[in-house]
Amino acid sequence: MRAWMLDEPGAALRLADVPEPDLRPDGVLLEVLAVHVPAYTDVVTQAGPRGGVPTPLVMGVGGIGRVLAVGEDVFGFGVGDVVAHVGLLGSDDVVAPEEFLTGWTGIGGRGERTPTIAAMQDRWRDGTFAERTLARASALIRLPGATGAPHEALLGWFAIAAEALDRADLRAGHEVAVLGATGQLGTAGAHLALAAGASRVVAVGRNVDLLERLVGVDPRVQAVPLVDRAGTTAAIGEVDVVLDALGPVPSAEPTLAGLDAVRPGGAMVLVGGVREDLVIPYGLLMRRRLRLIGSWMSRRETLLRVWRQAAAGVLDLASLPVSTVGLDDPTGALDLAARAGGAGFVVLVPDGTASRAS
Numbered sequence: 291m292r293a294w295m296l297d298e299p300g301a302a303l304r305l306a307d308v309p310e311p312d313l314r315p316d317g318v319l320l321e322v323l324a325v326h327v328p329a330y331t332d333v334v335t336q337a338g339p340r341g342g343v344p345t346p347l348v349m350g351v352g353g354i355g356r357v358l359a360v361g362e363d364v365f366g367f368g369v370g371d372v373v374a375h376v377g378l379l380g381s382d383d384v385v386a387p388e389e390f391l392t393g394w395t396g397i398g399g400r401g402e403r404t405p406t407i408a409a410m411q412d413r414w415r416d417g418t419f420a421e422r423t424l425a426r427a428s429a430l431i432r433l434p435g436a437t438g439a440p441h442e443a444l445l446g447w448f449a450i451a452a453e454a455l456d457r458a459d460l461r462a463g464h465e466v467a468v469l470g471a472t473g474q475l476g477t478a479g480a481h482l483a484l485a486a487g488a489s490r491v492v493a494v495g496r497n498v499d500l501l502e503r504l505v506g507v508d509p510r511v512q513a514v515p516l517v518d519r520a521g522t523t524a525a526i527g528e529v530d531v532v533l534d535a536l537g538p539v540p541s542a543e544p545t546l547a548g549l550d551a552v553r554p555g556g557a558m559v560l561v562g563g564v565r566e567d568l569v570i571p572y573g574l575l576m577r578r579r580l581r582l583i584g585s586w587m588s589r590r591e592t593l594l595r596v597w598r599q600a601a602a603g604v605l606d607l608a609s610l611p612v613s614t615v616g617l618d619d620p621t622g623a624l625d626l627a628a629r630a631g632g633a634g635f636v637v638l639v640p641d642g643t644a645s646r647a648s
């Protein structure tokens with residue numbers, strides 16, 4: 291079958307003919323229907339996947355597939371079911387649980403690659419940038435009513451943003467600020483906050499055109515261009531929840547601007563790719579009774595809930611611009627994804643022959 295292969299950390303992804311995956315106990319064989327190509331995929335491959343991965347590796351995290359065959363000891367999935375892959379694979383031990391992203395990175399919950407993760411990576415190795423994949427059943431979610439349409443591939447990123455907003459205890463009526471609202475995760479966060487009944491959603495970012503596009507989605511959205519820390523905080527005003535979905539910005543200032551805007555009793559959740567250290571005044575957190583929370587990927591239940599929102603029409607995934615690509619040109623696809631960012635999601639449709647935009 292055809293797949294996007296990483297030969298070694300730092301190499302460019304290339305189209306390769308690879309052996310068909312073999313069905314094994316605990317596994318489900320999937321026809322891959324649609325997979326989101328994250329904006330920073332090229333960065334992940336060029337720098338070498340974080341934490342290390344075994345190579346050669348078929349890359350690709352998450353996605354939507356149709357069940358072709360079900361392995362021994364798998365219950366509840368049937369041939370023909372449309373499922374989502376949550377991307378995250380956990381060990382079986384509840385005392386010291388470990389997890390990693392299949393086909394993507396080797397970092398677990400503590401940010402390091404342990405012998406357990408290395409062993410799991412070796413066994414459940416390849417990702418979803420391929421015509422077919424073998425997934426461990428524990429990473430799959432059955433999606434009643436799903437068809438595998440390209441927009442459904444956005445569920446993974448929406449679920450990550452939804453998990454973060456859940457962890458911040460977002461409620462209807464809350465005022466929310468999204469840092470990095472012009473990115474894909476931030477766009478998802480803004481749409482989810484609106485769907486959850488937020489009374490005001492402040493979209494913070496540096497791309498004014500994209501901020502204005504979000505304003506056009508709903509009158510509750512307010513655009514705030516990213517400036518210096520004090521200016522950004524003042525423009526946001528007080529909010530109940532701040533979602534930090536920024537990419538690797540070279541400074542902690544935008545994040546701290548968001549923290550300064552959290553009203554007493556509120557929460558800030560870090561879900562982005564900022565790698566700067568934050569200097570947090572102890573008294574500020576204590577006196578304002580703030581919660582500062584981290585969030586990584588999503589639980590399967592969260593993804594299912596987002597799917598139900600989409601299926602019910604509460605969340606209009608189809609309103610988001612999506613460009614589909616086939617397997618033929620991985621370099622072109624990664625380049626398109628990097629240039630698109632929040633302006634549009636790139637989705638790989640492995641059996642699609644022509645690229646198209648919708």
Ligand SMILES: NC(=O)c1ccc[n+]([C@@H]2O[C@H](COP(=O)([O-])OP(=O)(O)OC[C@H]3O[C@@H](n4cnc5c(N)ncnc54)[C@H](OP(=O)(O)O)[C@@H]3O)[C@@H](O)[C@H]2O)c1
Nearest residue numbers: 329470472473474475497536537539561562563586587631
């Ligand atoms: N916690 C998790 O589970 C999880 C899961 C997935 C991804 N992530 C992380 O989340 C981050 C965002 O992902 P994404 O898919 O939304 O990426 P993306 O579409 O590339 O968005 C990146 C965002 O960061 C902004 N940004 C980047 N560099 C900046 C700078 N120097 N100054 C100001 N703003 C800057 C971008 O603004 P412009 O539009 O102006 O460029 C954009 O809003 C990634 O870095 C990724 O590592 C975390």
